[in-house]
Amino acid sequence: MSETAAPLLIAEGLTKYYGRQLGCRDVSFSLHEGEVLAVVGESGSGKTTLLQLLSTQLAPNAGYVRYRLRDGVTRDLADLSEAERRFLFRTDWGYVHQDAALGLRMSVSAGANVGERLMAVGWRHYGRIRGTAVQWLDRVEIDTGRIDDPPITYSGGMRQRLQIARNLVTQPRLVFMDEPTGGLDVSVQARLLDLLRGLVTELGLAAVIVTHDLAVARLLSHRIMVMKGGEVIEHGLTDQVLDDPREPYSQLLVSSILPA
């Protein structure tokens, strides 16, 4: 069990400047398997930069990200070849975009959207690919009768659920989510959160969720990082940070939630 005791993802001193503009500075944390970390903060606080650094879509100016691959070896992601990184991205990782159109192929059918990762890792049996797609659509509560419709005909909530199915079909161990409930109305948000919470527990997913919505953080995450001006100002257990915030900014953030 010493293997599972090692963290899945380790970030150390991550720093990113866009020219002279600070993206984020000196972010360090580690994430274990099955653990959900929420990154909260206002717009421009460096949340999305951090997520892109973690998922190797951006290269940091300083610091590193290490990840424990499926073979148990922890490696610096900057040392992986592009082919290895791509493979990681379509097998062991998921990335849920705020705008589902970025994460989906809008003009091909839902079934092909879900099946794409399977085909990319070498599945060549149409019936089995389709069968798996049906299962996943069912799991994310999309009417399986709509498997051949392109997501352009789907509502916002359905697109987001389809995006989740597309990401989870290869049973990743780590999912990055950038404002997964952004732009959805409240009842759809609630349903999506419920679904996500169920899937995360059921599959033992580790996740990094970027959000400005503290309710999302409270529902889904075990731990919270509060970011401001590109730096992490508070980091702790979710209930601890939300119920007993230490930093003035965190207090402000928590007190900005409208009373129910």
Added chain:
Amino acid sequence: MNASAYNFAYLDEQTKRMIRRAILKAIAIPGYQVPFASREMPMPYGWGTGGVQVTASILGPDDVLKVIDQGSDDTTNAVSIRKFFAKTAGVRTTTHTPEASIIQTRHRIPETPLTEDQVLVFQVPIPEPLRFLEPRETETRRMHALADYGLMHVKLYEDIARHGHIATTYAYPVKVDGRYVMDPSPTPKFDNPKMDDCAALQLFGAGREKRIYAIPPHTKVVSLDFEDHPFEPSRTPKTCGLCGADDTYLDEVVTDDKGGRLFVCSDSDYCEQRRGAEKTA
């Protein structure tokens, strides 16, 4: 203008050398699209400017040239390109497949099996098989580099989901030598099996898109498919109305306005040879 004012085969020698280098590179990496500095040709894009440049740079004075357009030797594109080289290079031309040393083709592979002594030059409109799935050239190049071809199967999946079978009938994607996925130009998929282990060298030129690629002789060419929906070369289940062949690719010819139609071999030379043989027999 006097024909002697042209350099041999229209292009200047430096241009031909440049194109030959691209061709050699293409042969060295089967299925890989080699960029080249495509020239303006005295014909519009879409009329075979890529194929003509490839032919011009491999043509020698002793070559015998055949040009086909949709299988036929007698349609506009074939006639004009054949005349173009007859005028600018003075080479002998033919319509008879076994006599030709270079065959430039738009979308068909002759029915007569090709030999080691022949070169088949394809005119290609869109060389990138992933183009309609991924519009970014930077991204498609990266996908080729990393052999990241899952997307190609997404297209085939879509076909089956929509039509119940793989409905792509031309420009059917192939994997060359176990590595590069290639668009075999808009040849009907009936011709795909002929590309596999073909004795002749196959060259592909795309003038507007400035790409050359190649299949060296006796290279493995596999049409992509699913295990439970295997590749099937398709043809109209009829016989040729002129020569009676039941194993060739057929064109449909409307003969009147009362629904009359005739199916004939698309390969006009092959059809004529068969009819000639019948007469003498």
